Amino acid sequence: MANVTGANVTDDRAQQADHRDHHVPETDEEVRRDLAAIDEVIARGRFKPDWASLQQHRTPQWFEDAKFGIFIHWGVYSVPSFGSEWYSRNMYIQGSKEFEHHVKTYGPQKEFGYKDFIPMFKAEKFDPNAWADLFEEAGVRYVVPVAEHHDGFQMYKSRLSHWNAAEMGPHRDVLGELSKAFNERGLVNGASSHRVEHWFFMGHGKEFDSDIHEPLKRGDFYWPSMPEPDHMDQHSKPVPTREYLEDWLLRCCEIVDNYHPKVLYFDWWILHEAVQLYLKKFAAYYYNRADEWGEEVTICYKQDSFMFGTATPDVERGQLAETKPYHWQTDTAIALNSWGYTENNQYRPAAEILQDFVDIVSKNGNLLLNVGPKPDGTIGDEDRAVLTAIGLWLKTNGEAIYGAKPWKRFGEGPTQIIEGQFSDSVKKNFTSRDVRYTINGSNLYAIAMRPAADGVYRFERLKEGDAEHNADFHGLIDHVDVLGVVDHVEWTRDETALEVHVPVSAITGDEPVVFRVVVA
Known part of the structure; x- marks a missing residue:
């Protein structure tokens, strides 16, 4: 035409x-x-x-x-x-x-x-x-x-x-x-x-x-x-x-x-x-x-x-x-x-x-x-x-976003999402316990929706365990990075959660905090 x-x-x-x-x-x-x-x-x-x-x-x-x-x-x-x-x-x-x-x-x-x-x-x-x-x-x-x-x-x-x-x-x-x-x-x-x-x-x-x-x-x-x-x-x-x-x-x-x-x-x-x-x-x-x-x-x-x-x-x-x-x-x-x-x-x-x-x-x-x-x-x-x-x-x-795929569980946390159209005006008030997961390549990304006031982040979906204990992630973790903040951050893992400690002063603002979980 x-x-x-x-x-x-x-x-x-x-x-x-x-x-x-x-x-x-x-x-x-x-x-x-x-x-x-x-x-x-x-x-x-x-x-x-x-x-x-x-x-x-x-x-x-x-x-x-x-x-x-x-x-x-x-x-x-x-x-x-x-x-x-x-x-x-x-x-x-x-x-x-x-x-x-x-x-x-x-x-x-x-x-x-x-x-x-x-x-x-x-x-x-x-x-x-x-x-x-x-x-x-x-x-x-x-x-x-x-x-x-x-x-x-x-x-x-x-x-x-x-x-x-x-x-x-x-x-x-x-x-x-x-x-x-x-x-x-x-x-x-x-x-x-x-x-x-x-x-x-x-x-x-x-x-x-x-x-x-x-x-x-x-x-x-x-x-x-x-x-x-x-x-x-x-x-x-x-x-x-x-x-x-x-x-x-x-x-x-x-x-x-x-x-x-x-x-x-x-x-x-x-x-x-x-x-x-x-x-x-x-x-x-x-x-x-x-x-x-x-x-x-x-x-x-x-x-x-x-x-x-x-x-x-x-x-x-x-x-x-x-x-x-x-x-x-x-x-x-x-x-x-x-x-x-x-x-x-x-x-x-x-x-x-x-x-x-x-x-x-x-x-x-x-x-x-x-x-x-x-x-x-x-x-x-x-x-x-x-x-x-x-x-x-x-x-x-961006590595947690561009080309990323959904993990087997999208996330965890207390804040519920109202499904459907015309709901973006509803203020969600996400917390640091609200977490979303993506995967990209060989890495798993755990994204806390906002910074933790005490610098402690808990990811219950990544707890230690096996299928008998209903764990979502059975893989071995080599190390955990906080993108743009610090590599090889301190972390522990038990049957309740993967827990990561980040210096409070290292993170400013209210934006989501992205953790790269590097699998062994």
Whole structure:
């Protein structure tokens, strides 16, 4: 699917008006041609659009070894910097805090709608190389920018709609520039699409006198703005139309063809029954394209949007209570209240994120950690501080993380993990008795979630004993190191625990402490 070359435009608002009233990016004939091209790729590939065929797909080894990725929510919603990245929806809900804030700050929605933020989204300080340098320093292995959020503004050059960052706002192919910068540093490039939720995301704007009104047609920014379902589940109505879902499929395939992402992330509403046919077709297309290009890719999904074993399951803002035999991912954000930048973001400290990271890795998972850049294209001091701290910790302790495998027991300790999504705001209060285990090569790693006040660390899973005494570890220990602190630390082992003594002054901060148990 070829790229479009946008005209040089000096007046974004004039261009918006022209596109809203007159422009349809593709004719019906062009749509049929592009859909036929998708069918041709599927026909000649080994993956077909059914779950049995898609179960041939295997999670890439690079993904399992990577452990740490960055998610990026950055778009037009960063301009108002209020509430959350759902501003485009909420500003049209009468009585909401976003509605009231919008009227007070910008005026009535019929005079200043969401589209009018686009000329304000200039990204004048956006430097993809600076972002890539920061992520590399943070120890990140893959990066997943949001290519299109629910608001429908594409952060990449597209020929399916002119409402994109290459032709409006920044006038830059953001996804393309980032992908190039990541690849130059050996970071794996990904992308996410939240487009399917756009079906209803702007629908409240039709409930009063706003700038969202009929007629709307394919390619318009606000199209289709349908009524929001009471229950956003797989059976909700109104059902997305064939025209809309074909457009969704074309947009997803355009991202694949033009940017070759190795990870493709979808938000939740792809689980809708009307989407499933197109979802399977997309997965077959993506996996076949990867075969053609000699690349290993994966799709990350939430809930049960995909048949188990056909893609990588993801837990949004949550964790799992036990180790899983399959690989999985958590996506969460440095800010608790929003994925995008707002002026009142509530940031989590690096030590807490590292504790969750260690827990996730011990249970066979990856962490996809989100940052929300400011509208000018800079990453805020709070985000940078967290990423810098994580990078420093990984430089010392990365051998217990990158390429590590779960041990036969993920850990021990008094703190219980609440399983499931949207639990990252629950403060866990880990102690030094909370321990997580990983293995890498010939070494076993015991990771205390926080430093012990008295310098004494006990690992009950590593106690002396044999099978008759229900010991978990029967191996011989040669020595124990504390990564980045001291080699050959003092230790004892009996039928109750492996006990390690570390000078209190040797460990500072609240980050997890990693012990390398070297087996004889």
